[in-house]
Amino acid sequence: MKFSQTYWLNYKNLKPERVCWYEGLNLIVGPNASGKTNTLEALSMLCGWWGSRRKKLKDLVNWQLQGRGVARLHSKFCGEEELAVSMTIDEKRVIEISGKQGNASILRAFIPCLSFWSDDVYLVDGPPYVRRNFLNQLCALIVPLYARRLYDYNKLLRHRNHSLKRGQYDSVIIKTMAPLAAWIWSYRRTIVDLLKISFKEISPSLLDFDVEIDMKEGSCDLFEDPLEGFYKSIAAFKNDEMARRVSLAGPHRDDLSMTITGRPASEALSRGQRRKLAVTLMLSAAKVVEFKMRKRPIILLDEITAELDSEAKSSLINALFNSGCQVIAATADDRIGEFPGKVWHIDQGGLSV
Ligand SMILES: Nc1ncnc2c1ncn2[C@@H]1O[C@H](COP(=O)(O)OP(=O)(O)OP(=O)(O)O)[C@@H](O)[C@H]1O
Numbered sequence: 001m002k003f004s005q006t007y008w009l010n011y012k013n014l015k016p017e018r019v020c021w022y023e024g025l026n027l028i029v030g031p032n033a034s035g036k037t038n039t040l041e042a043l044s045m046l047c048g049w050w051g052s053r054r055k056k057l058k059d060l061v062n063w064q065l066q067g068r069g070v071a072r073l074h075s076k077f078c079g080e081e082e083l084a085v086s087m088t089i090d091e092k093r094v095i096e097i098s099g100k101q102g103n104a105s106i107l108r109a110f111i112p113c114l115s116f117w118s119d120d121v122y123l124v125d126g127p128p129y130v131r132r133n134f135l136n137q138l139c140a141l142i143v144p145l146y147a148r149r150l151y152d153y154n155k156l157l158r159h160r161n162h163s164l165k166r167g168q169y170d171s172v173i174i175k176t177m178a179p180l181a182a183w184i185w186s187y188r189r190t191i192v193d194l195l196k197i198s199f200k201e202i203s204p205s206l207l208d209f210d211v212e213i214d215m216k217e218g219s220c221d222l223f224e225d226p227l228e229g230f231y232k233s234i235a236a237f238k239n240d241e242m243a244r245r246v247s248l249a250g251p252h253r254d255d256l257s258m259t260i261t262g263r264p265a266s267e268a269l270s271r272g273q274r275r276k277l278a279v280t281l282m283l284s285a286a287k288v289v290e291f292k293m294r295k296r297p298i299i300l301l302d303e304i305t306a307e308l309d310s311e312a313k314s315s316l317i318n319a320l321f322n323s324g325c326q327v328i329a330a331t332a333d334d335r336i337g338e339f340p341g342k343v344w345h346i347d348q349g350g351l352s353v
Contacts, residue, residue, distance in 0.1 A: 001079040001111045001295060002326040003043065010062045010071040011089075012038040013349040021328065023078075025321055025341025027304070028330040028351070035349040036330035037117075040300045043328060044115050046075045046085055047298065048107030060089050077111060080295055085111075105144055112141055112289050112297035116282045118306065123281060124274040125266035128255035135256060138285050139191050142292045146187055150251075153180040157252055164245045174234055177250070182226035184251040189215060189226075191288060192256065198287035199280065206280045206312075206319055209273065211258055211265060213281075218253020272307040279316060286325055301329040305336065 003021040008014050013035050028036050044050070045060075061071045070090040077083040085107065086096040095102045097110070122130045140147040156177045163170040192215040199213055223229030233249035241248050258265035258277065265277060279301070289297045299320070305313050313336070320327045321340050336343075344351050 001077045001081075001083065002298060003046075003328070004076045004078040006043070006046065006073070006075040008042055008071070008073050010065050010069055011042050011073060012060060012062060012071075014038055014042065015348075015350040017351055019351055021326070022342035023326055025317070025339070026326075026328045026344060027336065027339055027341060028328070028344045028346050029334050029336065030330075030332065030346035032332055034346045036332070036346055037302055038349070039346065039351070040115065040117075040302050040328065040330055042073055043075075043298075044113065044300055045087060045089075046073055046107070047111045047113035048104035049113065049115065057089055057093055058091055083110060105147070108141060109144055112293055112295050113300065114141075114282060114286050114289065114297050115300040116279060116302065118303040120282070121271070121275045121278050123278040124258060124269065128253075131256040132252075132254055134281070134285075135188055135191065135254070138195075138288065139187055141289060141297075142191070143187065146184070149180055149183055153177060153184060153251065156180070157247060157250065160247050164241055164247060167242070167245070169238070169242060174231075178227055178230050181230045181250050185217060185219075185226040185229070185254075188251065188254065194288045194291065195281075195284050198284040198291075202283050202287065202319065203280050206283070206315055207273075207276055209260055209269070211260055211277060214257050216255040216257045218248075218250050218255075272309065272312065275307050276312055276316075283319060283323060286323060290325075296323075296325045299323070299325050299327045299329075301327065303331060304329040305331045305333045310337075 002023050004023075005018060005020050007016075007018045009016045028039060030036050058066060061069065070088050073085075073087040073089070075085050077085065084098050088094045095104065095107065097106060123134055136146070136150060140150070156173055160170060160173045160177065163173065192213075196213055199211075203211065217229070219229050219233035223232065230250065237248040260268040265274065269277065282299075286297050286299055289295070301320075304316065308316065317339065320329070327341070342353065344353060346352075
């Protein structure tokens with residue numbers, strides 16, 4: 001699916017505008033605070049996601065209107081099928097998909113979209129939950145049931161932590177959690193295996209260093225059978241859990257390890273290299289989505305050129321071009337040079353070609 005035409009009204013600082021997007025690469029260039037991130041955020045909302053900065057819905061309405069008006073987002077999509085999405089935002093968000101009431105999870109299933117925000121460099125050097133969130137989003141995009149199972153697992157985990165805090169070791173909760181944990185582990189493993197394959201394909205054109213990525217399970221060891229693995233890990237961590245009064249084994253302790261000749265990427269790489277690695281992971285994820293969903297995802301990329309030298313910029317642009325995906329990227333750098341797509345300029349919330 002691809003954005004063909006969007007229209008927005010009263011969304012943050014964006015001017016009311018009808019925009020016909022190019023089906024290949026789009027680059028939005030503009031100075032700081034001109035509305036680049038706001039534009040990408042509006043597009044991400046239209047695909048059923050939140051933007052980079054999770055805010056209250058009413059903060060998305062133009063400040064001058066707050067309490068007196070609503071923000072509206074509309075988009076026509078083309079591709080595997082034609083879709084029209086409308087969204088009205090004030091205290092709550094009302095979504096219509098081709099004239100029928102819908103919700104964000106339906107949008108995500110119809111219009112796969114991956115976004116890369118400036119903070120996503122933390123994918124390499126941030127704490128494990130950042131990488132778990134990345135994997136969770138990818139898995140939930142491909143199989144919506146994953147989000148449901150993860151929600152159920154996290155609910156039980158909260159109960160378990162509550163019991164542990166009170167010094168109780170509740171084996172009924174463990175038994176209920178076990179099949180969910182095993183399912184989440186199996187699914188994550190499948191996706192990480194695919195991610196490794198696409199990473200191997202893409203990384204030579206983008207990275208001048210070799211990175212090994214792998215799933216690091218929150219268990220005491222790697223097991224063939226994840227259900228057995230869960231029970232064994234729980235048993236192995238029992239004393240520690242009772243002493244620390246918190247649950248230490250299970251998918252909530254997973255991580256995606258990234259190493260360069262055995263050293264963690266967060267230590268071995270410069271900031272620019274970490275950014276390249278994070279973008280490469282995102283492009284690998286796009287390939288996995290395409291393979292599993294038989295649909296090319298839309299890619300939204302904020303601050304695409306930040307911290308990249310000219311060689312890295314051009315190899316990234318080439319990789320985006322070769323992905324065949326519709327890409328909408330933003331940059332404050334107006335010296336981007338040759339660009340194989342449509343360049344938009346934004347100033348004070350107004351887009352022009
Ligand atoms: N609800 C709102 N109503 C009106 N303006 C808003 C609203 N929310 C945010 N803004 C304005 O939007 C502007 C920020 O836009 P945005 O984050 O898209 O900038 P940007 O072009 O990505 O900038 P940078 O290059 O610095 O990241 C800010 O000036 C902010 O004051």
